[in-house]
Amino acid sequence: MVTAALEIDQVNHRFGRFQALKEVSLIVPRGGFTALLGVNGAGKTTLFSLITRLYNNSTGSIRVAGYDLRREPMQALARLGVVFQSRAMDADLTVRQNLAYHASLHGISRQDAAGRIEEVLSQVGLVGKSADRVSALSGGQQRRAEIARALIHRPDILLLDEATVGLDVKSRAEVLELTRRLIAENGVSALWATHIMDEIQPDDDLVILHQGQVLRRGSAADIAGRQGLTQAFLDLTGVAV
Numbered sequence: 001m002v003t004a005a006l007e008i009d010q011v012n013h014r015f016g017r018f019q020a021l022k023e024v025s026l027i028v029p030r031g032g033f034t035a036l037l038g039v040n041g042a043g044k045t046t047l048f049s050l051i052t053r054l055y056n057n058s059t060g061s062i063r064v065a066g067y068d069l070r071r072e073p074m075q076a077l078a079r080l081g082v083v084f085q086s087r088a089m090d091a092d093l094t095v096r097q098n099l100a101y102h103a104s105l106h107g108i109s110r111q112d113a114a115g116r117i118e119e120v121l122s123q124v125g126l127v128g129k130s131a132d133r134v135s136a137l138s139g140g141q142q143r144r145a146e147i148a149r150a151l152i153h154r155p156d157i158l159l160l161d162e163a164t165v166g167l168d169v170k171s172r173a174e175v176l177e178l179t180r181r182l183i184a185e186n187g188v189s190a191l192w193a194t195h196i197m198d199e200i201q202p203d204d205d206l207v208i209l210h211q212g213q214v215l216r217r218g219s220a221a222d223i224a225g226r227q228g229l230t231q232a233f234l235d236l237t238g239v240a241v
């Protein structure tokens with residue numbers, strides 16, 4: 001029985017002589033929400049690029065739903081759903097067209113795709129928007145459509161890289177709440193990369209990444225202690241957020 005949705009063990013990454021990640025280890029439990037907290041440049045996107053195989057990982061190991069990314073890449077990647085920091089949908093196509101395209105990329109038949117599209121649109125609360133062009137959606141709706149895209153192949157774990165960047169406060173809260181609801185109701189897991197403290201709740205698993213290193217792992221409440229998360233982060237990193 002595989003208990004972890006994502007298991008990263010002692011992963012390193014270099015850009016030339018610059019070491020962007022140093023011996024990074026973390027676990028996202030099945031059905032868990034893990035926040036990856038770090039300021040700009042901490043290494044969050046680099047880590048996501050390794051998990052999604054945009055970059056090759058040559059040290060340590062990454063396992064997705066028990067599948068080793070190096071030895072069983074197809075199986076591992078099939079268990080991953082990714083919401084990138086940059087927009088990943090074609091703004092000139094409708095929501096449904098985008099989702100149908102991504103379903104076909106995942107090898108989902110046309111027949112099955114129709115049902116899957118309804119399923120994911122309902123999960124993200126966009127049923128009435130399927131015929132709208134992505135460009136006509138609000139920023140928050142676009143993010144929800146991207147989450148629908150990431151869910152189309154029923155992954156075990158969602159990777160969300162600064163998913164609320166550029167959104168107003170209300171839309172930010174909605175995207176975060178949606179992610180938490182997907183975990184509670186659909187059993188998916190999530191690795192939520194952010195630099196925003198307010199997005200983290202005391203019960204969350206928290207990983208603090210700074211200058212390519214994991215400084216703390218544990219429950220957010222334990223890491224925050226009596227002083228609160230903002231002060232704990234400042235004490236650990238020397239950086240205020």
Ligand SMILES: Nc1ncnc2c1ncn2[C@@H]1O[C@H](COP(=O)(O)OP(=O)(O)OP(=O)(O)O)[C@@H](O)[C@H]1O
Nearest residue numbers: 015018020038039040041042043044045046047162
């Ligand atoms: N292609 C690259 N070549 C050289 N250095 C890079 C490259 N990509 C990232 N870096 C460096 O690696 C470090 C980590 O960057 P990364 O983008 O992973 O951080 P981040 O935590 O995702 O921050 P942000 O949210 O700003 O993207 C930074 O110092 C960055 O300048």
